[in-house]
Amino acid sequence: MNGTSAIALPAKRRTSKNFITIKGAREHNLKNIDVSFPLNMLTVVTGVSGSGKSTLVRRLLYPTLLKELGGYGEKAGHFTSFTGKYTDLKSVEFVDQNPIGRSSRSNPVTYIKAYDEIRALFARQKLSNLRGYQAKHFSFNVDGGRCEVCKGEGDITVEMQFMADVHLQCDTCKGKRFKKEVLEVQFEGKNIDDILNSTIDDAISFFSQHEQDKLAKRLQPLQDVGLGYVTLGQSSSTLSGGEAQRIKLASFLVKGNTRDKALFIFDEPTTGLHFHDIKKLLKSFDALIEKGHSIIVIEHNIELIKCADHIIDLGPLGGDEGGDLVAYGVPEEIAVNPKSHTGTYLKEKL
Ligand SMILES: Nc1ncnc2c1ncn2[C@@H]1O[C@H](COP(=O)(O)OP(=O)(O)OP(=O)(O)O)[C@@H](O)[C@H]1O
Ligand SMILES: [Mg+2]
Ligand SMILES: [Zn+2]
Numbered sequence: 001m002n003g004t005s006a007i008a009l010p011a012k013r014r015t016s017k018n019f020i021t022i023k024g025a026r027e028h029n030l031k032n033i034d035v036s037f038p039l040n041m042l043t044v045v046t047g048v049s050g051s052g053k054s055t056l057v058r059r060l061l062y063p064t065l066l067k068e069l070g071g072y073g074e075k076a077g078h079f080t081s082f083t084g085k086y087t088d089l090k091s092v093e094f095v096d097q098n099p100i101g102r103s104s105r106s107n108p109v110t111y112i113k114a115y116d117e118i119r120a121l122f123a124r125q126k127l128s129n130l131r132g133y134q135a136k137h138f139s140f141n142v143d144g145g146r147c148e149v150c151k152g153e154g155d156i157t158v159e160m161q162f163m164a165d166v167h168l169q170c171d172t173c174k175g176k177r178f179k180k181e182v183l184e185v186q187f188e189g190k191n192i193d194d195i196l197n198s199t200i201d202d203a204i205s206f207f208s209q210h211e212q213d214k215l216a217k218r219l220q221p222l223q224d225v226g227l228g229y230v231t232l233g234q235s236s237s238t239l240s241g242g243e244a245q246r247i248k249l250a251s252f253l254v255k256g257n258t259r260d261k262a263l264f265i266f267d268e269p270t271t272g273l274h275f276h277d278i279k280k281l282l283k284s285f286d287a288l289i290e291k292g293h294s295i296i297v298i299e300h301n302i303e304l305i306k307c308a309d310h311i312i313d314l315g316p317l318g319g320d321e322g323g324d325l326v327a328y329g330v331p332e333e334i335a336v337n338p339k340s341h342t343g344t345y346l347k348e349k350l
Contacts, residue, residue: 024080050318
């Protein structure tokens with residue numbers, strides 16, 4: 001309230017020469033409108049509930065672009081033409097709040113593919129050489145080093161008739177997922193279980209302290225998207241929607257400066273996010289744009305809207321009284337547009 005942790009306005013708005021243009025959009029309530037989506041920046045689609053945002057982005061832009069890029073999906077809604085300079089784009093990603101596998105066998109490090117290196121590190125230790133352990137012995141997904149009783153799950157599921165299943169810690173490995181002998185292998189005083197139970201923050205400093213810079217760097221994107229507090233081994237099934245979304249973002253940051261650019265589409269990514277988390281989300285958006293990707297977000301949250309490089313405002317109202325392109329441009333332009341409801345709220349923020 002006193003503004004000390006306010007989300008700052010960006011120092012400057014990005015501009016772009018590349019656009020995707022949809023003409024004659026008329027699915028659902030859309031009133032035969034022409035809309036241009038700039039690339040390589042943060043575009044936010046705004047408007048009251050029922051104004052046509054999801055229809056425009058999820059039913060027209062996404063399926064059409066997906067098909068143009070060689071993918072398969074739902075048939076797009078009605079429009080006249082789809083044009084643009086998007087030859088750099090290799091993929092379009094729709095990121096909802098449940099984007100990563102909800103399996104007890106995947107976790108943040110397996111998702112960003114850092115676990116392979118951790119296993120390799122343990123396989124290189126003296127004791128592993130002596131006993132003939134390979135990288136696969138440090139996996140809980142295949143036989144070898146994992147606990148045989150719980151098959152590396154760490155717990156045992158008891159089916160209860162008419163009630164939710166009960167998960168009991170595995171008696172044999174005590175929830176540690178691995179055989180006792182495998183846990184005897186240590187790297188600088190920590191075994192594989194200790195590593196899986198450390199937070200991303202701790203693991204980054206531990207690995208850099210012990211000259212495993214490559215590994216530390218691998219984990220860095222998770223810290224960058226604000227997930228430093230999550231443990232390496234926390235199973236994906238227990239992550240919150242916002243956390244899962246940010247892991248997905250981190251996995252794209254890991255890929256580095258590839259030439260394969262992506263367009264990311266989000267429908268209300270701030271739902272359920274605290275003010276503090278919105279800041280982190282914005283930071284990861286920036287990081288993706290720095291790498292040459294593009295982002296389109298459907299959003300009601302004014303803190304995120306004010307940080308847009310470009311706004312597409314639909315309305316003026318919902319249902320049949322919506323579906324028009326009310327305004328578009330930088331937030332400063334929307335704010336002075338008397339027809340835009342979004343503008344009224346933006347004014348107070350700028
Ligand atoms: N499958 C459908 N069939 C008929 N009408 C639909 C369908 N889906 C959406 N609509 C209508 O089209 C209009 C625009 O809906 P849309 O979902 O695009 O709104 P929105 O701007 O995304 O709203 P919100 O902010 O609430 O998500 C609404 O009046 C809605 O009732
Ligand atoms: Mg919607
Ligand atoms: Zn076990």
